[in-house]
Amino acid sequence: MPQYYFNLIHDGEVITDDEGTCLRDDTAAKEHAAQVARELILHNEARKRHWVVEVCNESGQKKIATIPLYTVDRALMQLPPEIRKIIERTSELWRQHLQVLASVQTAIRQSRATRARTRRKPYLITKDGELV
Amino acid sequence: MTKIDISKIASDNYLLAALALPDFSLVLPHLKVSKLEQGVTLAEQESFVETVYFPIEGMVSLVAAMDTGEAIELATAGQEAAIGLPEALGRRPAVARAVVQVPGIALSIPADVVRQIASQSARLRELADCYEQALFAQLAQTAACNALHSLDHRLARWLLQTSDRVNTRSLVLTQEFVAQMLGVSRTTVTLLAGRLQQSGIIRYSRGHIEILDRARLEAASCECYRTINRRVAETYRLCNIHRRPPDGAVRTIRLRVAE
Numbered sequence: 001m002p003q004y005y006f007n008l009i010h011d012g013e014v015i016t017d018d019e020g021t022c023l024r025d026d027t028a029a030k031e032h033a034a035q036v037a038r039e040l041i042l043h044n045e046a047r048k049r050h051w052v053v054e055v056c057n058e059s060g061q062k063k064i065a066t067i068p069l070y071t072v073d074r075a076l077m078q079l080p081p082e083i084r085k086i087i088e089r090t091s092e093l094w095r096q097h098l099q100v101l102a103s104v105q106t107a108i109r110q111s112r113a114t115r116a117r118t119r120r121k122p123y124l125i126t127k128d129g130e131l132v
Numbered sequence: 133m134t135k136i137d138i139s140k141i142a143s144d145n146y147l148l149a150a151l152a153l154p155d156f157s158l159v160l161p162h163l164k165v166s167k168l169e170q171g172v173t174l175a176e177q178e179s180f181v182e183t184v185y186f187p188i189e190g191m192v193s194l195v196a197a198m199d200t201g202e203a204i205e206l207a208t209a210g211q212e213a214a215i216g217l218p219e220a221l222g223r224r225p226a227v228a229r230a231v232v233q234v235p236g237i238a239l240s241i242p243a244d245v246v247r248q249i250a251s252q253s254a255r256l257r258e259l260a261d262c263y264e265q266a267l268f269a270q271l272a273q274t275a276a277c278n279a280l281h282s283l284d285h286r287l288a289r290w291l292l293q294t295s296d297r298v299n300t301r302s303l304v305l306t307q308e309f310v311a312q313m314l315g316v317s318r319t320t321v322t323l324l325a326g327r328l329q330q331s332g333i334i335r336y337s338r339g340h341i342e343i344l345d346r347a348r349l350e351a352a353s354c355e356c357y358r359t360i361n362r363r364v365a366e367t368y369r370l371c372n373i374h375r376r377p378p379d380g381a382v383r384t385i386r387l388r389v390a391e
Contacts, residue, residue: 008323015326017319019307019338032319039320044282053323 004029004064006036007054009095012102029055030065037072045075049087050095068092138163142239145186146212147259150373155253159241162249166240168192168232174215175226181216183240190236191297193313194228194267203229204278204315205290207270210297212364212373216243218264221250221257233309234298262371269363277356278315284324286314288353291334291343293360301343307336328352 001022008015023029033055041048048069055065070076070091076084116123139160143149151159166183168174168190175181177197185192191210195203206228209215215230220243250256277286290313294303311321325341328334333349335342343349350357368374 006319006323008326010327013330015323015330017322017326019318019322021319032317036317036320036323039283039316040323042282043280044284048282 003058004032005056006033007056008040009052009054009099010048012098012100026057026064030067033065033067034072037067037069041069041073045073049073050091050098052095068095138165138239141165141188141237142186144188144211145214145239146368146373147214147217147263148186148239150259150371151253151255155249155255158249158253159246159256162241162245163239164241166238168236168238170232170235172232174230174232175219175228177227177229178225180223181219181226181243184217184220184243184246185215185230185238185240187211187213187215187236187238189298190232190238191234191294192230193233194230194271195313197229202315203231203312205313206274207267208233208293208297209267212263212266212368214260214263217246217260218267220246221260223247233313234294234304236298258371259373262367262373266364266367269367270360273356273360273363277354281354281356283314283316283320284327284352285354285356287321287324288328288349289357290314291341292346292349292353292357295343295346296361301346303341303343304339305341306339310341 001024003020004023005020006017008017021032023032033053037051037053040051040053051069053067053069054063055067056062057064068088068091070088076087079087113123139156142156142160142163148156148159163186166185168185168187174183174185174192187210189211191208192213192215193205194207194209195205197203209230215238216226218224219226246256250260277289281289287310290310291303294305295301307321307325308318310325311318314321325334325336328349329336331348333343333345333352335344
């Protein structure tokens with residue numbers, strides 16, 4: 001059975017699952033991702049609607065599905081379609097906004113490091129324990 | 133192992149430590165040291181209890197097993213517990229399956245022997261009632277937590293409870309096991325643990341979880357962690373069971389003299 005990898009995009013950051021899971025085929029992998037999404041969002045809908053679960057194939061490179069958590073949000077099911085659309089759109093925008101914010105922060109840190117290096121001063125920045 | 137060794141380690145179990153010397157000397161000759169090995173079942177739900185375990189080290193999970201083979205954790209038990217004691221005294225089947233989660237040791241005693249002793253020891257019966265009440269408080273709170281709280285809160289609560297029981301910051305646990313206890317898929321636990329790691333609260337690798345920032349882990353947990361602790365502590369306090377028995381060392385010496 002092929003190996004699939006599941007990533008989580010939350011608040012502008014990405015978390016990867018390096019272990020991976022053996023599943024029958026792409027359909028089973030998507031079903032597993034939907035299950036993970038449901039487990040993540042349960043009882044905390046308002047804070048996690050903008051999160052996304054990604055499914056990658058064996059090499060860990062190719063994305064085969066993207067599941068925004070609002071698609072499994074049971075709290076939205078009973079809303080009128082137009083209001084649901086607005087909430088879904090807002091969640092998308094919020095996620096993009098947080099992603100941009102995160103990359104801007106990284107860029108600022110990198111430029112500080114570059115500036116410090118040109119002045120021959122020590123400047124070390126790390127993210128998740130890795131040198132940036 | 134000699135009796136003196138057993139009496140020494142016995143005071144690490146809160147319930148054994150809460151027995152006065154006359155009652156304790158009834159129990160002592162029958163206590164045996166049992167190794168708690170990870171994954172071993174100590175009691176099966178709906179089966180009669182044959183042996184009662186007083187954990188000294190390590191941690192045991194009480195789980196509800198479903199017909200499908202799934203099992204979700206209802207309560208954790210460690211030094212404050214006497215696994216199977218209330219059931220043994222009442223000749224009742226075990227209320228939940230007890231599985232060793234963190235290896236360690238326990239003092240064990242056959243159920244019929246402890247039942248006989250209890251007929252002569254009011255304090256032992258009182259302690260069994262008290263443990264049952266504390267367990268009930270934990271089961272009630274955990275059931276509500278499993279039903280109402282989000283998984284990140286429950287994961288944080290679970291990590292705190294587990295590290296409390298083993299008195300260490302570093303836990304030897306696979307994520308599959310954690311996932312099973314919380315009743316979700318391994319992938320979900322990995323992703324949420326990754327989030328805690330990203331914020332510098334824990335560090336994990338295969339089969340190993342280390343708590344780096346306990347205060348923030350407590351903040352990431354729901355109220356249930358504190359509520360369970362408070363309710364168990366209050367029940368034990370009313371029954372004069374102290375977390376760290378002050379007279380433990382004294383009693384050991386007295387026993388040694390008596391022998």
